[in-house]
Amino acid sequence: MKKEILKLRGVKVHFPVQAGVFNRIVGHVLAVDGVDLDIFRGEVLGLAGESGCGKTTLGKAILRLVEPTDGEVKYISQDDDETELTSLEKKDMDPFRKKLQIVFQDPHSSLNPSFTIFGSLQDPLKKFGIKSKEERRKIIGDLLEAVNMRREYMDRYPHEFSGGQRQRIGIVRALCLEPELIVCDEAVSALDVSIQAQVLKLLMQLKKEKNLTYLFITHDLSVTEYLCDRIAVMYLGRIVELCDSEDLYNNTLHPYSEALISAIPVADLDKQTKRIVLEGDVPSPVNPPKGCPFHPRCPKATDICKTEVPTLKKYSTNGNEHYASCHLIDLPEIS
């Protein structure tokens, strides 16, 4: 039986836009605009989309690194206790910080250059009650070995490491408190292809060993297909399609996902398909288009798309649940 670890209901993150002498608020960037999402224990959920679609903001909002403007984020523990995270006091959030961790995008800027690796990594352990230095060194040393690095490396400084190694240190940082869910925010995007494969393999291996759940945020759909069980595609702060990763490629429902998939260059001469070229750029999230947010770029748009906002509806493809928000889907809706 699949059990949820996180339940998101109507999560919104709006950033105010200020202007003028008195910094009056003249509008809002609707970075995340009403997201419902369930994350199940032990799965890898991919969150894909172009830059500016709100995927990183959503990842941070789950951990309350960015405060959600509205909506609920519920954490469900292994004993089925539900806790609403967004209404907690900062201090009460601490025990949940231990369970929810993040690996940041840029391995070059997420480590403090003036601390040794041990200096950076011991802080969370100290905070969560591991008093003896010996024990902290042992935990970090063991984890460094688990990511194929040498134990002695913990006394070195970040500049001594390459990008791939730093990213592995970032993973050790996230792992040291034995979390249940890790948000991987573009964890492999800044790495060279050969190094990227090393980190991907490592993440999969750690998932098996430690029974982790990943929310894997990336713009690279070939990586998501390889790694994820389910994929959510975001566009302008909303989820437009959510389904099993295989169904996203074989039974694409939303025209945006279709265009996104066709635009990815495939390193296989036998699999070249016709590119669907979208017109123009992603609209500004300050002033999203009326109706379906995708309609100005959509090759299939009709009149209804210009006026009515489609909601995320449930369909079935291949016997699996498949959510999509488009007016033009020709399948029976499942309640």
Next chain:
Amino acid sequence: MEDKNNIALSVRDLKTFFYTNNRCNKAVNGVSFDVEKGKTLCIVGESGCGKSVTAATIMQLLPTLSRIEEGEIKFQKDDKIINIEKLEKNGKEMREIRGSDIAMIFQDPMTALNPVYTVGFQISENLKYHTNLNKKEIREKCISLLNDMGIPLPEKRVDEYPHSYSGGMRQRAMIAMAMACNPKILIADEPTTALDVTIQAQIFELMDKLKKENDTAIILITHDMGVVAELADNVAVMYMGNIVEAGTADDVLRRPTHPYTKALLESVPVLGRGKNQDINPIKGSTPDPYNRPIGCQFAPRCNWQTESCDVMPEITQINETHQVRCHKYEQFFEKYK
């Protein structure tokens, strides 16, 4: 062999070294390739393999601490053949070629445009120095270039500054700038790495069109094997300053013969192959350029390494188009027969 007249640029045994702190980095160490008219040559490799330095060498845009050590860069201009490496960096002839005959698109459109001049001004600079058009004609040409690149309202956009352009539009403005004088060779240095896939698709469509309509030779520098499969006619794979394998896209992608090319292809997940595909990381990381392995540069990371790899392998011609730099290529090549 190919018709000699078809070759727009021919590079032979090019060596570019960097000198810093009394040490020498052999960034490009003996590279040879030809670029044909109306064809795309893709140069692939990881960061630090020398692909961008190769491009900068052709354009003579190298920093002061580096120099072309050896080799030839032959550029065919009309019926003359010009040896670019012999020209003075900022001499009259080089400046005539740079921008008009050979143009370049840079990796990062955010930093390659000057924020204090309008986009129109930056495009027209090129036309001002390389053509005899008057002011009014230049402006019209700018507008028509922007229009060709698919920028909406070019009459208005031409007077705007780069900050009001989005990333994809800036890259298109860069291409407009590069295409202003109908260059014979277009060098694109990772033109879409900073862009989203949907914008990348737009840029590729544009480059395909230019190639077909103007018979431009394109050198495309990339690290993405997917881009190669989609755009390349010819491919050169670089590793640590050498071309390790070269040939047509068909040769290299269907019958990769160098262990590095094979490893590169196996290390990326391919869309549409699902969850059960196997990806194999390349072990280790690229060596320090100041402390290189003797002999074959890839040997320490290679699964087929033997003693013979302590000597740098020579280039072997497998068939008319396909060449490889490996001692053990036969083992691989046998498999495809």
